[in-house]
Amino acid sequence: xxxxxxxxxxxxxxxxxxxxxxxxxxxxxxxxxxxxxxxxxxxxxxxxxxxxxxxxxxxxxxxxxxxxxxxxxxxxxxxxxxxxxxxxxxxxxxxxxxxxxxxxxxxxxxxxxxxxxxxxxxxxxxxxxxxxxxxxxxxxxxxxxxxxxxxxxxxxxxxxxxxxxxxxxxxxxxxxxxxxxxxxxxxxxxxxxxxxxxxxxxxxxxxxxxxxxxxxxxxxxxxxxxxxxxxxxxxxxxxxxxx
Amino acid sequence: xxxxxxxxxxxxxxxxxxxxxxxxxxxxxxxxxxxxxxxxxxxxxxxxxxxxxxxxxxxxxxxxxxxxxxxxxxxxxxxxxxxxxxxxxxxxxxxxxxxxxxxxxxxxxxxxxxxxxxxxxxxxxxxxxxxxxxxxxxxxxxxxxxxxxxxxxxxxxxxxxxxxxxxxxxxxxxxxxxxxxxxxxxxxxxxxxxxxxxxxxxxxxxxxxxxxxxxxxxxxxxxxxxxxxxxxxxxxxxxxxxxxxxxxxxxxxxxxxxxxxxxxxxxxxxxxxxxxxxxxx
Ligand SMILES: Nc1ncnc2c1ncn2[C@@H]1O[C@H](COP(=O)(O)OP(=O)(O)OP(=O)(O)O)[C@@H](O)[C@H]1O
Ligand SMILES: [Mg+2]
Numbered sequence: 001x002x003x004x005x006x007x008x009x010x011x012x013x014x015x016x017x018x019x020x021x022x023x024x025x026x027x028x029x030x031x032x033x034x035x036x037x038x039x040x041x042x043x044x045x046x047x048x049x050x051x052x053x054x055x056x057x058x059x060x061x062x063x064x065x066x067x068x069x070x071x072x073x074x075x076x077x078x079x080x081x082x083x084x085x086x087x088x089x090x091x092x093x094x095x096x097x098x099x100x101x102x103x104x105x106x107x108x109x110x111x112x113x114x115x116x117x118x119x120x121x122x123x124x125x126x127x128x129x130x131x132x133x134x135x136x137x138x139x140x141x142x143x144x145x146x147x148x149x150x151x152x153x154x155x156x157x158x159x160x161x162x163x164x165x166x167x168x169x170x171x172x173x174x175x176x177x178x179x180x181x182x183x184x185x186x187x188x189x190x191x192x193x194x195x196x197x198x199x200x201x202x203x204x205x206x207x208x209x210x211x212x213x214x215x216x217x218x219x220x221x222x223x224x225x226x227x228x229x230x231x232x233x234x235x236x237x238x239x240x241x242x243x
Numbered sequence: 244x245x246x247x248x249x250x251x252x253x254x255x256x257x258x259x260x261x262x263x264x265x266x267x268x269x270x271x272x273x274x275x276x277x278x279x280x281x282x283x284x285x286x287x288x289x290x291x292x293x294x295x296x297x298x299x300x301x302x303x304x305x306x307x308x309x310x311x312x313x314x315x316x317x318x319x320x321x322x323x324x325x326x327x328x329x330x331x332x333x334x335x336x337x338x339x340x341x342x343x344x345x346x347x348x349x350x351x352x353x354x355x356x357x358x359x360x361x362x363x364x365x366x367x368x369x370x371x372x373x374x375x376x377x378x379x380x381x382x383x384x385x386x387x388x389x390x391x392x393x394x395x396x397x398x399x400x401x402x403x404x405x406x407x408x409x410x411x412x413x414x415x416x417x418x419x420x421x422x423x424x425x426x427x428x429x430x431x432x433x434x435x436x437x438x439x440x441x442x443x444x445x446x447x448x449x450x451x452x453x454x455x456x457x458x459x460x461x462x463x464x465x466x467x468x469x470x471x472x473x474x475x476x477x478x479x480x481x482x483x484x485x486x487x488x489x490x491x492x493x494x495x496x497x498x499x500x501x502x503x504x505x506x507x508x509x510x511x512x513x514x515x516x517x518x519x520x521x522x523x524x
Pocket of ligand 2: 051
């Protein structure tokens with residue numbers, strides 16, 4: 001697919017972001033810069049604060065006054081669960097809260113793009129897990145977001161569906177060009193998709209690796225295993241175990 | 244969907260188990276839906292036979308045939324329709340008031356913290372009162388005319404709707420609310436597109452309870468010195484030992500209750516078409 005991304009927007013810049021729950025400091029003076037239109041993956045142990053960071057970037061959690069947040073807008077989020085409203089047809093879910101004219105037409109085109117053109121009038125309860133997650137992707141993209149946040153969007157899908165979703169997300173990213181940040185537990189997924197992989201630990205970005213592999217990427221690529229090993233090391237996984 | 248499978252499986256099972264005995268009985272094949280009515284029909288026939296044999300005196304219970312004849316007579320004379328209209332009017336007005344009040348209070352309590360503090364505590368306390376025990380007080384307050392009857396029906400309808408709608412609003416999945424917020428819905432949009440539709444299934448259950456409770460209230464209310472209505476018809480018949488007319492009145496109550504229930508079920512089917520169990524079935 002040709003690179004016809006719309007003109008890039010502002011970079012994302014976060015400074016001095018601290019987030020506490022009671023006495024538990026989850027984010028501790030976090031700093032983050034993302035180039036416009038870049039694709040970044042965020043790794044980290046369970047409970048390291050990845051979702052907390054994403055929620056703050058999405059505007060779902062209030063940011064403390066002393067933090068600096070320069071964020072591209074509009075923002076869209078895809079959660080681990082599709083979070084479709086069960087009482088609205090698929091196209092109505094995608095068109096939810098859309099301003100401007102022809103909401104239905106735009107929703108239909110977005111669903112077309114994720115391969116759900118035949119399910120416009122379906123109830124969400126009738127979709128498979130993969131289809132529902134694609135509908136959630138369409139709902140995120142129909143708003144032409146400049147910042148796209150994905151919180152373990154494929155964790156609940158089977159391996160085959162996940163592979164299809166990977167290439168779909170990459171296509172959509174190339175096509176629409178939002179600054180993209182994906183949280184994942186899967187080191188392979190991170191290296192496969194992203195240009196840059198961050199590791200969140202101790203409330204900060206503890207590691208920052210550039211993935212300089214040509215696309216489309218495969219597990220068999222020479223650089224792949226090296227990157228994978230380094231990331232697993234950052235995550236504190238014993239290399240012998242992981243092999 | 245695992246839900247639907249779980250819902251479908253028991254049905255398939257019963258159909259199978261039901262089919263086995265019919266295959267053993269040659270020729271006599273009665274559809275399963277009709278089979279359900281066989282034993283009630285047998286009971287009515289037994290009742291008729293017992294009445295005809297003089298085992299049940301008409302002063303205890305009139306024969307089914309007499310009940311039918313009386314019902315027909317009451318319809319022809321216009322007596323039953325006019326009493327029915329009076330009763331229906333009481334239920335409709337009472338329901339209108341009770342449902343409106345229940346919905347309004349549930350919205351106030353469900354949609355704002357302040358509202359909950361003001362409304363919910365007294366409602367939870369009042370609901371523990373058996374409201375039918377308020378009759379003497381109502382008579383003192385409202386006299387013995389239409390007002391206490393309508394008030395009792397309204398009270399019976401208000402609480403179930405309040406409780407279920409309030410619980411429904413509070414039970415809406417926070418994750419859905421959050422997602423809708425990300426996609427730019429303001430407070431009004433949230434209420435309209437997420438919170439109210441999410442609370443609807445629970446509220447419709449409440450509506451069914453409310454209707455049942457309203458009928459019950461009507462029956463009790465019509466014992467209060469009524470001069471018209473199905474309850475009056477029954478009380479009047481008692482004075483003349485007309486058990487046939489009493490049974491007619493009871494049947495009318497039962498039919499009205501069934502009809503109301505069917506209406507709500509229809510509304511449920513249309514309003515909740517999105518539910519997994521209804522989507523496929
Ligand atoms: N609303 C909250 N109230 C209290 N503590 C919270 C809240 N949200 C998150 N936390 C805590 O903050 C920490 C980070 O949570 P978060 O969900 O961001 O982790 P995560 O990195 O996304 O983990 P996972 O990989 O398991 O999804 C956890 O210890 C969690 O218990
Ligand atoms: Mg998380």
